[in-house]
Structure formats: C-alpha cells, structure tokens
Amino acid sequence: MAAISRYASALDGLKRRLTVDPRFVAIRNRDLADGQHRNSTENNDHFTSPGWLLQDFDARWKDDALRKDLVDTARILESEPAIIGVSAHFLGLGRKP
Numbered sequence: 001m002a003a004i005s006r007y008a009s010a011l012d013g014l015k016r017r018l019t020v021d022p023r024f025v026a027i028r029n030r031d032l033a034d035g036q037h038r039n040s041t042e043n044n045d046h047f048t049s050p051g052w053l054l055q056d057f058d059a060r061w062k063d064d065a066l067r068k069d070l071v072d073t074a075r076i077l078e079s080e081p082a083i084i085g086v087s088a089h090f091l092g093l094g095r096k097p
Helices: 009-013 022-034 057-062 064-076
Strands: 002-004 089-091
Touching: 002 009, 064 089
Parallel strands: none
Antiparallel strands: 002 089
16 A cells, blocks of 8 residues: 655645645645545646655656665665654555454
C-alpha cells in the first residue's frame, strides 16, 4: 500500500505557493480535516509532486549516479523516526494472516 499523508497538500502548497489560489486552499483544508484529497478543479497542479523537496528531481533521476544517491539516501532515512514527518509520502507493507 502506498499513501500520501493528509499534510502533503499543506507542505507542497506552501513550497510551491499554491495557497494564493483559494481553490487550492479549499482542497488543502479538506485534506487536513479528513484526509481526503478532492480536486474538483481542472488544475492538475493542485496535486502533490513526489519530488517536492528537489526542484531538479527529473534531472537527478535520469542521471545514474544521482539516482543512486537518491535511492541510497532514501534507504538510509526511511527508518529514522526523527525524519519521517518531513515526508508527505509514505509506504506501508503488511501481511494478511
């Protein structure tokens, strides 16, 4: 299961200055209130970007050495409780008994 936290819109919107649009603010407020991201606008930019901390994510991902650096860093940080809140995205694994 992969998921995006209810805080993703708030963090991404703040970073990308989307909060100047009242339509985005309404989406963000619902995300914060009940965790449901409902974009009824035609603006696909009103969804969070997975590389929101990196302005040049696409370029890094295309470069073998930089992609390895991203993956290695993610693996190092993924189990560190102190940094989990910095991410708007999370992945959970489970097994059905």
